[in-house]
Amino acid sequence: MSEPILKVEDLRTYFYSYAKEAFIRSVDGVSFSIKKGEVLGIVGESGCGKSITAQSVMGLVTDGPGIISGSILLTYNGKTINLLEGLSDYVSVKTRRKAILEIAKDVTGWLKRSEILMRGVRGKVISMIFQNPKSALNPFIPVGEQIAESIMLHSGISAKKEAIGAAAKWLERVQIDSPSMRLYDYPFGLSGGMCQRVMIAMALSAEPALLIADEPTTGLDVTIQTKIIELLKQLKEELNLTILLITHDMSVIMQLADRIAVMYGGRIVEYGLKREIMDSDSFIRHPYTIALLNSLPTVEEIKMKERLRAIKGDVPDTIILYRGCRFYERCDLKNERVKKRCKESEPEMIEIGTGHYMRCWLAEE
Amino acid sequence: MDLIASPKSLISSPIFNYMKFIAIKRELGLDRGIAVQYLSWLNNLIHGNFGSSFRTGRPVFSELIKVGVNTLILTIGSLIVTLLIAVPIAIVSSLRRRPFLSWGLTLFAYVLSALPVFWLGYLAIYIFTKKFNLFPFLSAGAVSGSKLNWLYFLLPIIVLGIGNGSISEIIRHLRAQLERVLSEDYIKAAKAKGASIWRHSFKEGILIPVTTMVAAKTPFILGGAVVVEQVFNWPGMGRLAWQAALDRDYPVIMGITIFAAIVVHLGRLSQTIVFAFVNPQISEKGEDA
Numbered sequence: 001m002s003e004p005i006l007k008v009e010d011l012r013t014y015f016y017s018y019a020k021e022a023f024i025r026s027v028d029g030v031s032f033s034i035k036k037g038e039v040l041g042i043v044g045e046s047g048c049g050k051s052i053t054a055q056s057v058m059g060l061v062t063d064g065p066g067i068i069s070g071s072i073l074l075t076y077n078g079k080t081i082n083l084l085e086g087l088s089d090y091v092s093v094k095t096r097r098k099a100i101l102e103i104a105k106d107v108t109g110w111l112k113r114s115e116i117l118m119r120g121v122r123g124k125v126i127s128m129i130f131q132n133p134k135s136a137l138n139p140f141i142p143v144g145e146q147i148a149e150s151i152m153l154h155s156g157i158s159a160k161k162e163a164i165g166a167a168a169k170w171l172e173r174v175q176i177d178s179p180s181m182r183l184y185d186y187p188f189g190l191s192g193g194m195c196q197r198v199m200i201a202m203a204l205s206a207e208p209a210l211l212i213a214d215e216p217t218t219g220l221d222v223t224i225q226t227k228i229i230e231l232l233k234q235l236k237e238e239l240n241l242t243i244l245l246i247t248h249d250m251s252v253i254m255q256l257a258d259r260i261a262v263m264y265g266g267r268i269v270e271y272g273l274k275r276e277i278m279d280s281d282s283f284i285r286h287p288y289t290i291a292l293l294n295s296l297p298t299v300e301e302i303k304m305k306e307r308l309r310a311i312k313g314d315v316p317d318t319i320i321l322y323r324g325c326r327f328y329e330r331c332d333l334k335n336e337r338v339k340k341r342c343k344e345s346e347p348e349m350i351e352i353g354t355g356h357y358m359r360c361w362l363a364e365e
Numbered sequence: 366m367d368l369i370a371s372p373k374s375l376i377s378s379p380i381f382n383y384m385k386f387i388a389i390k391r392e393l394g395l396d397r398g399i400a401v402q403y404l405s406w407l408n409n410l411i412h413g414n415f416g417s418s419f420r421t422g423r424p425v426f427s428e429l430i431k432v433g434v435n436t437l438i439l440t441i442g443s444l445i446v447t448l449l450i451a452v453p454i455a456i457v458s459s460l461r462r463r464p465f466l467s468w469g470l471t472l473f474a475y476v477l478s479a480l481p482v483f484w485l486g487y488l489a490i491y492i493f494t495k496k497f498n499l500f501p502f503l504s505a506g507a508v509s510g511s512k513l514n515w516l517y518f519l520l521p522i523i524v525l526g527i528g529n530g531s532i533s534e535i536i537r538h539l540r541a542q543l544e545r546v547l548s549e550d551y552i553k554a555a556k557a558k559g560a561s562i563w564r565h566s567f568k569e570g571i572l573i574p575v576t577t578m579v580a581a582k583t584p585f586i587l588g589g590a591v592v593v594e595q596v597f598n599w600p601g602m603g604r605l606a607w608q609a610a611l612d613r614d615y616p617v618i619m620g621i622t623i624f625a626a627i628v629v630h631l632g633r634l635s636q637t638i639v640f641a642f643v644n645p646q647i648s649e650k651g652e653d654a
């Protein structure tokens with residue numbers, strides 16, 4: 001098997017809330033890896049830390065009192081670098097009995113260091129597309145020029161004319177009609193779906209080793225969503241893309257992902273190949289994954305335009321330090337035998353099949 | 366109705382001759398009704414004729430051009446000084462990276478711009494003439510002989526740049542706008558693609574707010590120029606206006622008013638041009654002056 005392109009180990013991204021005088025543990029010990037040509041889907045409800053995971057990888061978490069720890073190993077051109085290398089030197093943490101008492105961060109030094117690490121990586125080795133394509137494009141620059149900028153920054157083309165020509169080719173690749181005319185349009189003149197196509201063209205134009213797609217279809221019309229997913233699928237085949245796909249929508253995961261990481265309250269609760277997890281024969285799944293799958297509307301419901309069933313209860317507060325399972329309050333499947341354990345200690349990641357991990361006491365049985 | 370007073374230079378003459386006074390009044394057209402005077406002035410203006418100065422008898426227009434250029438140099442120069450101080454401070458503090466530095470700089474700028482311009486002007490003159498003896502107290506101006514006295518030329522510009530009272534407002538506005546723009550999705554996306562966030566935030570975060578402030582502040586800077594020209598003996602419009610007001614030289618005052626109005630509108634016009642250049646659609650929903 002090939003080496004993973006990206007290997008994230010025990011990633012923790014905390015923010016400090018002055019109002020609550022406590023840490024918000026947005027990402028709390030997340031590990032996963034992505035192999036070349038693979039689509040890893042991270043799925044979970046709003047607020048579970050998906051975007052912050054992606055932004056930590058991209059070095060986009062800049063807020064002052066935040067800390068990031070763990071390692072993010074990126075392998076490209078035969079070398080491996082840790083995108084968090086040396087960042088901990090700029091943070092000093094005082095702890096007492098595991099509880100963080102005080103944290104001091106040299107923000108300027110930290111950002112400088114992060115910039116050095118990310119230079120040559122952002123946009124070139126890893127590129128990213130965002131949830132709201134309309135607001136992610138610069139409203140003051142024609143879209144063709146924005147794609148050309150990316151090409152000039154990363155593809156060794158320095159003549160603007162040539163870059164614009166290449167941009168037109170990319171617009172064609174993402175199936176935009178009359179691309180040479182669209183080049184000069186400003187984002188406000190384009191529909192949301194078109195803007196997302198432009199974003200995809202821009203992200204792919206540098207031929208990155210990894211594409212991070214953070215909710216690429218959220219905020220678009222349903223019919224447009226289907227088309228964008230279709231496009232990503234095609235491009236993945238054509239270009240052998242490696243994608244970190246982030247979404248709260250199980251149906252997007254079902255259509256695109258090869259491997260799934262289900263996130264809950266800043267942690268991954270289930271991780272494995274899609275066919276392993278989704279296999280109807282598979283009798284064991286994480287209760288949260290089951291709840292997510294149950295929240296998907298059936299074909300009949302879509303026809304009847306019924307509302308999505310939400311999972312009862314709220315996303316856990318990531319400020320509280322949990323002793324037991326984070327899903328405890330909302331879990332329907334805990335039985336009498338495990339209940340006590342669920343409440344008192346948090347389950348570890350347990351391998352329940354080849355490369356299929358789960359964080360649940362039920363799995364131990 | 367008559368005008369409040371007649372040209373001072375005439376009536377203050379030691380041998381005040383009433384007959385002669387009436388004759389001159391007629392000659393200058395001051396014996397007509399005020400509405401008639403105004404209409405004839407407007408009529409002349411339409412034909413590009415600003416009238417002649419009561420005092421010197423020379424055409425107002427050429428007089429205005431001569432001093433207007435000096436005033437423009439003073440206002441534009443001081444505007445540049447203001448921006449040179451305000452823009453970097455706003456940028457540094459919008460980044461929120463060095464809280465103490467930005468706090469200190471902002472405080473410094475606020476104190477500076479709270480100083481009254483005439484006081485600042487006299488202070489500057491005092492320091493440079495008394496303490497350093499760099500130029501005579503009552504200098505003839507920036508040009509002595511054929512040599513330009515650079516210090517004397519730059520001092521009023523710097524004093525007006527600091528003292529026009531707009532530094533603090535420009536900092537506040539620019540910092541607020543820049544902070545807003547820097548947190549926009551498209552800046553995050555620009556960063557994610559490895560591009561310069563300054564290139565991407567320049568138009569909305571710097572160019573538009575700066576032009577807005579320049580347009581809004583031009584009248585105040587012109588007002589400050591009147592004072593600075595007085596203090597520094599700068600041969601500009603402000604000094605001419607002062608003199609003309611003392612002399613009740615109405616054609617000159619009217620001309621200056623028109624000229625100042627034009628300058629103020631040039632500020633507005635530059636804003637419109639910049640907005641149109643940046644992007645018509647956005648500037649509509651974007652910032653309104």
Ligand SMILES: Nc1ncnc2c1ncn2[C@@H]1O[C@H](COP(=O)(O)OP(=O)(O)OP(=O)(O)O)[C@@H](O)[C@H]1O
Binds near residue numbers: 048051052318
């Ligand atoms: N700069 C910040 N300071 C403090 N807390 C933050 C910050 N950014 C994010 N958070 C918190 O981190 C948590 C995870 O946020 P994240 O954006 O990763 O959620 P998400 O899983 O992407 O959800 P969504 O589907 O809403 O995008 C949220 O509860 C959020 O309040």
Ligand code: SF4
Binds near residue numbers: 332
């Ligand atoms: S550990 Fe217990 S509470 Fe948590 S998901 Fe499993 S069964 Fe439910």
Ligand SMILES: [Mg+2]
Binds near residue numbers: 051052215
């Ligand atoms: Mg998100």
